[in-house]
Amino acid sequence: MAGHSKWANIQHRKGRQDEKRGKIWTRLTREIIVAARAGGADVNMNPRLRLAIEKAKAANMPADNIKRNVDKATGNLDGVTYEEIRYEGYGIGGAAIMVDTMTDNRVRTVAEVRHAFSKYGGNMGTDGSVSFQFKHVGQFLFAPGASEDKVMEVALEAGAEDVLTHDDGSIEVLCAPPDFEAVQKALQAAGLQSELAEVTMRADTPIELSGDDAVRMQKLLDVLEDLDDVQEVFHNAELN
Numbered sequence: 001m002a003g004h005s006k007w008a009n010i011q012h013r014k015g016r017q018d019e020k021r022g023k024i025w026t027r028l029t030r031e032i033i034v035a036a037r038a039g040g041a042d043v044n045m046n047p048r049l050r051l052a053i054e055k056a057k058a059a060n061m062p063a064d065n066i067k068r069n070v071d072k073a074t075g076n077l078d079g080v081t082y083e084e085i086r087y088e089g090y091g092i093g094g095a096a097i098m099v100d101t102m103t104d105n106r107v108r109t110v111a112e113v114r115h116a117f118s119k120y121g122g123n124m125g126t127d128g129s130v131s132f133q134f135k136h137v138g139q140f141l142f143a144p145g146a147s148e149d150k151v152m153e154v155a156l157e158a159g160a161e162d163v164l165t166h167d168d169g170s171i172e173v174l175c176a177p178p179d180f181e182a183v184q185k186a187l188q189a190a191g192l193q194s195e196l197a198e199v200t201m202r203a204d205t206p207i208e209l210s211g212d213d214a215v216r217m218q219k220l221l222d223v224l225e226d227l228d229d230v231q232e233v234f235h236n237a238e239l240n
Contacts, residue, residue: 027231028056029069030102034082036073047181051199087113089125092217095207095237096130097122103229112227120220133236134201137161138180140187141196144169151192158186174202203236210240 031052039046043053049070056066082102087110091097097117103109117124142151151171152163159179164172175183177199184197209217217237224233 024059025061028052028059028061030082030231032056032066032069033073034084034102036070041070041074085109087124088127088130089117089122090130091122091220091235091237092213093207093209095209095217095235096133096203098131098134098201098234099224099230100232101229102231109229112229113224116220116223116227120223121216122220133204134234135204136177137202138175138177138183138199139196139202140173140194142171142194146171150190154186154190154192155183158183201234206236206238208238208240214239
């Protein structure tokens, strides 16, 4: 179903994220604080916090930092109050973009996001203008060469909703967000290591961009991702 460049696009995105590793701790800190404030400090009862802490550990955030951020959120330490705001808009070629932010100043954040869209060839949309094109899912991506039969058997048995094999040979597993941990544990127990494992907003219909359009779209995405208050940027562009 999805296009031939699925694997290349995922690898490209991962490379971009690695280049921006210095900002990762800031974003993870916000996610931990918001998750803990919303669902409490008990990771056994708060899957969002559990996932945030796993990401923080994977990014080599010290345990003391993690604990301090949880304490901030649950009132044991004074901390900043963040609110989550999603902005929607259009990029190059009408590509759909959603920008998830956490901010302590929504006036500043909306101004920065709007400026990025307008300056780099996009258009800010209204709430709901593009979100219908995305689905909230757990997503695992396996490199070309992984055993399709084994991935499919293990994933579907664990509760995955779909297993897709793309033209480039990569295999994508999709599940409902509440089933993410169960599917992840089953895949790991079977010795199946995915290159990507996350709960994300997945585009239903990708738009392929190439040449100058792809370059301009990447610039817009980079600028949005570099904004201090931005946590995640989701889009439906496949850049060739």
